[in-house]
Amino acid sequence: MSVMASAPSLLAQIAFWVLAAGTLGFALLTITRKSAVAALMALVGSFCAVAGLYATLSAHFLAVLQVLVYAGAIMVLFIFAVMIMSRDETQPVALRGLFLRAAGVLAAGYLFYRVAWIVALEREAEVLSRSTVYPIPGFGTVASVGRLLFHDFLFPFEAVSILLLVAVVGGVLLARPFRPGGGAS
Amino acid sequence: MPGYAYILVSLALFFIGTAGVLLRRNALFVLMSLELQLAAGSLALLAFSRGLGDEKGHVVAFFVMALAAAEAAVGLAIVVSVYRTRKKIDLDGVNELRN
Numbered sequence: 001m002s003v004m005a006s007a008p009s010l011l012a013q014i015a016f017w018v019l020a021a022g023t024l025g026f027a028l029l030t031i032t033r034k035s036a037v038a039a040l041m042a043l044v045g046s047f048c049a050v051a052g053l054y055a056t057l058s059a060h061f062l063a064v065l066q067v068l069v070y071a072g073a074i075m076v077l078f079i080f081a082v083m084i085m086s087r088d089e090t091q092p093v094a095l096r097g098l099f100l101r102a103a104g105v106l107a108a109g110y111l112f113y114r115v116a117w118i119v120a121l122e123r124e125a126e127v128l129s130r131s132t133v134y135p136i137p138g139f140g141t142v143a144s145v146g147r148l149l150f151h152d153f154l155f156p157f158e159a160v161s162i163l164l165l166v167a168v169v170g171g172v173l174l175a176r177p178f179r180p181g182g183g184a185s
Numbered sequence: 186m187p188g189y190a191y192i193l194v195s196l197a198l199f200f201i202g203t204a205g206v207l208l209r210r211n212a213l214f215v216l217m218s219l220e221l222q223l224a225a226g227s228l229a230l231l232a233f234s235r236g237l238g239d240e241k242g243h244v245v246a247f248f249v250m251a252l253a254a255a256e257a258a259v260g261l262a263i264v265v266s267v268y269r270t271r272k273k274i275d276l277d278g279v280n281e282l283r284n
Contacts, residue, residue: 069253127237145244
């Protein structure tokens with residue numbers, strides 16, 4: 001069975017387009033909503049659609065982690081922050097300095113247009129044209145990714161745990177009420 | 186689907202995140218847009234990982250996820266402490282380091 005085999009099946013195409021549209025649509029909703037809660041719910045939708053895209057790339061372990069970590073843990077964190085600071089914006093986009101920011105967005109848009117152009121030009125390259133419908137046996141499962149994590153990437157894995165510990169301590173330190181005089185209590 | 190379709194989706198998602206970071210004033214929305222950008226990066230990593238048939242991209246995407254969790258924790262703590270001292274979280278007013 002060739003990896004470069006024929007056009008993807010109709011079902012795979014439908015799944016890809018629905019998930020891609022969901023990802024981008026919910027992302028657009030996220031950055032345009034006035035209410036923080038509505039934006040958060042759109043963000044959850046976007047992350048779930050991204051997890052579906054991971055699954056179509058046969059990255060099953062990462063898809064489950066995406067739902068657990070992003071749509072679960074990080075969202076809970078954001079919801080707590082919204083509950084602490086619950087006020088909607090009256091003016092979502094600043095008028096002061098808007099010209100400069102709009103120029104920045106235009107420049108970024110032009111950059112992404114050029115990169116997309118390069119990707120479209122190089123779409124016949126093997127790494128970009130390989131179809132994702134035919135699974136490689138054992139690719140992206142918990143067993144194989146876990147084996148890689150605990151053999152080749154054991155040191156970075158442990159370093160990430162230290163990073164998370166530092167982030168938790170830093171978060172507690174920063175979010176603690178400020179006391180003049182510097183008392184820890 | 187071919188890999189380049191995923192790369193194009195990832196590019197578009199990253200651009201939406203960039204627009205959110207540049208245009209929104211509220212620090213919460215800026216952090217959400219940053220999360221979108223990180224997810225776009227992970228998507229590109231996984232697409233190339235699939236195209237090359239190499240699982241190392243999955244490990245890097247895993248690290249990106251851990252990094253995003255750490256970034257959200259510290260970023261939201263900073264936003265909460267800014268809110269506590271200034272009573273608002275618009276980023277264009279935050280330009281001083283004194284307390």
